[in-house]
Amino acid sequence: MEWSPVGNLALPSGMAFAVSAICVLLSVLVILFWRQSYQLRCIPGPNPLHSVLGQSLDAFAGVATWSTTGTFPEPFLTYTMRYGGAYRMRELWYNVVHIADPVAIQHILLANAANYPRDGMVQHFLNDTLLGVGLLGMNGVQHSKTRKMLNPHFTTSQIKALLPIVNAQLQKTVARLAASVGDVDMGHVLKELTLGVIGLAAFGMDFETYSQAHTAYKAYQDPPSAFTLVGMVTVPGFLRLPLPELVRRRAMQAALKTTITDVIESKLAPSEDRRRPLDLLDGMLPHLTTKEAVAHTMTFLFAGHETSSSALAWVLATLTEHPQWAVSIQQEYRHVVAKHGSLAKWEAMQELATTLAVIQETMRLRPVVYTLIPRRPLRDDHVLLSDGTSMFIPQNTKLEFNVASIHRNPRYWTRPSAFLPERFLDDTAEYKADLALRGGRSHAFVYMPFSAGAASCIGYRFALAEMQMIVATLVSSFEFDLTTKADLGPAFNGVTLSPTKLNMSVRAVGAPKA
Structure with a gap:
């Protein structure tokens, strides 16, 4: 009996070409990966946990589950302690070098920043999130020019002019809390407060009168799933997929973009009202297109609201564990108000040193942005480290800066896990101990709650002034205690970390407990 084929097993020419192209592409990627791995062989690091994923579960999914595992800021702190100022990890198909050495960080983010633009994938995610190319999504000359x-819109004089807005929104919140009954979700209260402040300060919009935009923006802040988070920052084109979570995201983006565009167009229209107070957007509009204005407005809105409310939430949560510092803030508040009559004055804000120290120490232990935007060098570079050695960084290597672990590194901080606001007060024993540990160097490039270098947060001074006024006023007006419903696990929403649920009992200072 003769054997005969039962079908033609040859691939169609188009499919054969596609398979060949994929094989070639994968081969190139493998060669590039092994070449880079060889170039980075002198940089130590942990063995990959998974043959395909590497340390991706640590880098992405692990962060997304910090709220339930209680492992913040691991494994990054352990790796920093074990391997020093630079260590290598593999995430999916590429190597990542984590930088924790202050000399190297200064070189990359400041001295040679032009060679280290932000990572393209993360930039794409940020530009999508912020509805266009804003300051966070720019590099090089474009970033410098913008x-x-x-x-000029973030000078001391401009910040002074915005303090009455902060105070007015704060007094509304104080009145609402005074009238509240029962437990209060202070995370929600702080988000509403800072949203009201930044909405008016950035582009003159009162979110209380724009219910649709308010609802869309609140929903937009919901944390993504671990799967979506990994996809958004690692897979090209992922954000355009027709997944239900991404479809909802695009609908919310459309609602927000429409609202912001309407506000911009109303500002550009001729008006007889010359008495309206100017906001940040008013000053920028003569230099921007509508598309650019939308992106910058969303950048200031998202950065100015989300980071401030999260930091404030951590401050209130931390003070429940350290009530002696709440008492110190109250004493400072009474002294400053007696002298200046109000905190809505720049001179008064400058005297809230204890309040500022509490905020700074909270941001050290609980940075709301746990990692900076990654960088990728345009050219090969040799980067000097604090011990005098150097490391070779090949072109296009992804560099990450884990702020959370750097802030707790015992090489630069005495008692790094302890809450010691004194370390931010000049001439205290704690301040001097940290300074001695760092060999007389300041905490620049080991303390980075607002990033560092050429791309540091442009609005950090306004953010600090806003937080000082809010913390001093709220802590001096009310006593806050966590309820049994509170959950202080750090929840990651794709950009910031905040307490999962800040449910608190609130009563006037001096009032008896229920």
Whole structure:
């Protein structure tokens, strides 16, 4: 009996070409990966946990589950302690070098920043999140020119002019808390407060009168799933997929973009009202297109609201564990108000040193942005470390800066896990101990709650002034205690970390407990 084929097993020419192209592409990727791995062989690091994923579960999914595992800021702190100022990890198909050495960080983010633009994938995610190319999504000359244009809107005189907005929104919150009955979700209260402040300060919009935009923006802040988070920052084109979670995201983006565009167009229209107070957007509009204005407005809105409310939530949560510092803040508040009559004055804010120290120490232990935007060098570079050695960084290597672990590194901080606001007060024993540990160097590049270098947060001074006023006023007006419903696990929403649920009992200072 003769054997005969039962069908033609040859691939169609188009499919054969596609398979060949994929094989070639994978081969190139493998060669590039092994070449880079060889170039980085002198940088130590942990063995991959998974043959395909590497340390991706640590880098992405692990962060997304910090709220339930209680392992913040691991494994990054352990790796920093074990391997020093630079260590290598594999995430999916590429190597990542984590930088924790202050000399190296200064070189990358400041001295040679032009060679280290932000990572393209993360930039794409941020630009999508912020509805366009804003300051966070720019590199090189474009970033420098835009920052130069924006700098005049963040001077001390401009911040002074915005303090009455902060105070007015804060007094509304104080009145509402005074009238509240029962437990209060202070995380929600702080989000509403800072949203009201930044909405009016950034572009003159009262979110209380724009219910649709308010609802869309609140929903937009919901944390993504671990799967979505990994996809958004590692897979090209992922954000365009027709997944239900991403479809909802795009609908919310459309609602927000429409609202912001309407506000911009109303500002551009001729008006007889010359008495309306100017906001940040008013000053920028003469230099921007509508598309650019939308992106910058969303950048200031998202950065100014989300980071401030999360930091404030951590401050209130931390003070429940350290009530002696709440008493110190109350004493400072009474002294400053007696002298200046109000905190809505720049001179008064400058005297809230204890309040500022509490905020700074909270941001050290609980940075709301746990990692900076990754960088990728345009050219090969040799980077000096604190011990005098150097490391070779090949072109296009992804570099990450885990702020959470750097802030707790015992090489630069005495008693790094302890809450010691004194370390931010000049001439205290704690301040001097930290300074001695660092060999007389400041905490620049080991303390980075607002990033560092050429791309540091342009609005950090306004954010600090806003938080000082809010913390001093709230802590001096009310006593806060965690309820049994509270959950202080750090929840990650794709950008910031905040307490999962800050449910608190609130009563006027001096009032008896229920």
